[in-house]
Amino acid sequence: MTTTTRDTVNGLDSSDPLAHYRDRFLLPPGTLYFDGNSLGPLPKETVQRMQDVIASEWGAGLIASWLEADWINAPLRVGNKIAGLIGAGEGEVIVADSTSINLFKTLDAALKLNPGRTTILSEAGNFPTDLYMAEGLASLVRDRANLAVVDPDEVLTALDENVAVLMLTQVHYKTGFIHDMKAITEQAHAAGALVIWDLSHSAGSIPLDLNGCDVDFAVGCGYKFLNGGPGAPAFLFAAQKHLPQCRPVLSGWFGHKDQFAFADSYTPTGDIRQFLCGTTPILGISALETGVDIFCEVDMASVRNKAIELGKLFIRLLKESHFEQYGFKLVSPEDSRHRGGHISIAHENGYAIMQAIKDRGLVGDFRSPDVLRFGITPLYQRFADVYDAAGVIREVMETAAWDREEYKQRSLVT
Numbered sequence: 001m002t003t004t005t006r007d008t009v010n011g012l013d014s015s016d017p018l019a020h021y022r023d024r025f026l027l028p029p030g031t032l033y034f035d036g037n038s039l040g041p042l043p044k045e046t047v048q049r050m051q052d053v054i055a056s057e058w059g060a061g062l063i064a065s066w067l068e069a070d071w072i073n074a075p076l077r078v079g080n081k082i083a084g085l086i087g088a089g090e091g092e093v094i095v096a097d098s099t100s101i102n103l104f105k106t107l108d109a110a111l112k113l114n115p116g117r118t119t120i121l122s123e124a125g126n127f128p129t130d131l132y133m134a135e136g137l138a139s140l141v142r143d144r145a146n147l148a149v150v151d152p153d154e155v156l157t158a159l160d161e162n163v164a165v166l167m168l169t170q171v172h173y174k175t176g177f178i179h180d181m182k183a184i185t186e187q188a189h190a191a192g193a194l195v196i197w198d199l200s201h202s203a204g205s206i207p208l209d210l211n212g213c214d215v216d217f218a219v220g221c222g223y224k225f226l227n228g229g230p231g232a233p234a235f236l237f238a239a240q241k242h243l244p245q246c247r248p249v250l251s252g253w254f255g256h257k258d259q260f261a262f263a264d265s266y267t268p269t270g271d272i273r274q275f276l277c278g279t280t281p282i283l284g285i286s287a288l289e290t291g292v293d294i295f296c297e298v299d300m301a302s303v304r305n306k307a308i309e310l311g312k313l314f315i316r317l318l319k320e321s322h323f324e325q326y327g328f329k330l331v332s333p334e335d336s337r338h339r340g341g342h343i344s345i346a347h348e349n350g351y352a353i354m355q356a357i358k359d360r361g362l363v364g365d366f367r368s369p370d371v372l373r374f375g376i377t378p379l380y381q382r383f384a385d386v387y388d389a390a391g392v393i394r395e396v397m398e399t400a401a402w403d404r405e406e407y408k409q410r411s412l413v414t
């Protein structure tokens with residue numbers, strides 16, 4: 001195998017059309033950040049924007065800012081911007097709550113749209129909160145819903161006449177495997193089920209075409225690839241054709257047809273705003289908007305192309321350093337077409353290895369029981385960063401630097 005050199009990767013960086021976006025982010029010096037799939041870094045504009053929101057809109061404008069700073073339309077405005085990134089139309093995406101809560105809202109909406117059927121179908125190994133929220137909803141509505149969790153390769157055959165809704169995460173949080181959204185949605189529909197796609201590891205990472213795939217509902221995260229900040233509000237997509245029939249379970253006043261009439265009973269707006277519940281966290285949505293605005297400048301196809309090249313380079317460098325001889329296994333699909341925005345490798349001492357790696361300035365994360373995850377985020381990652389990251393992993397393995405008691409103590413967040 002020919003060895004990749006630093007000159008080769010520097011050449012890739014100097015011809016990279018996205019290279020200048022790196023300067024839009026505050027990245028701590030000396031850190032190789034490979035965890036933007038878990039918490040995106042801080043865009044420089046967000047610092048200025050937050051100062052304005054706090055000092056000027058909140059501090060000086062006070063309550064008048066609901067209109068003067070257009071806070072009232074922020075969930076729909078930012079939702080429409082996200083719609084552009086995921087192949088949704090105007091008025092089909094709203095920013096609200098957390099991904100977990102949005103799953104609850106869409107699961108209930110889908111069940112109501114498919115009366116007579118009661119099964120929520122999902123796959124084993126799906127992101128925990130997706131399954132937990134479905135469990136919680138099923139325990140609440142009892143005979144109206146039950147959760148069926150089957151092995152990933154049995155999902156399609158489990159689509160029987162009782163499945164009301166199929167809930168899947170498009171890009172798997174652990175392996176990075178990408179589900180075929182179009183084919184699966186088609187098969188679910190053919191079996192009479194609706195679909196909910198969790199886009200937490202898709203939005204801002206891969207090009208999406210929700211309407212082209214005829215998706216019913218989707219949810220996703222604001223703080224991962226979209227760089228909206230810790231705990232940023234999430235988003236919810238509902239296909240236009242479903243909106244007039246939806247009656248939201250979390251029927252809060254922000255989803256009321258005439259919010260300021262203060263009526264005693266609830267009438268939904270009939271549009272995407274009915275999926276709002278209570279007051280939007282304006283500080284959070286303002287930070288999210290600046291993160292999303294950067295994506296509105298770029299073409300998702302070029303983001304994806306660079307992500308594929310970064311990922312291929314990472315895997316090539318791991319192979320060149322004979323990572324399998326050190327006991328690693330590639331967990332992510334090797335075929336780039338099936339791999340989303342992170343590279344996962346497994347090792348029985350994965351936890352300690354990740355701690356040693358972090359100590360050397362390379363930030364990835366660990367997912368139980370043995371997965372080391374490295375996020376691929378083309379807007380601020382350089383080919384040289386991938387080169388250096390592979391160098392850190394090699395050094396930690398060659399010197400067995402990970403084999404220390406302090407690296408084996410589990411912390412609260414991994």
Ligand SMILES: *Cc1c(COP(=O)(O)O)cnc(C)c1O
Pocket residue numbers: 098099100101127129130169173198200201221234
């Ligand atoms: C990160 C993530 C979530 C997060 O849910 P929150 O309610 O925002 O904490 C949900 N689903 C998937 C697939 C995720 O990766």
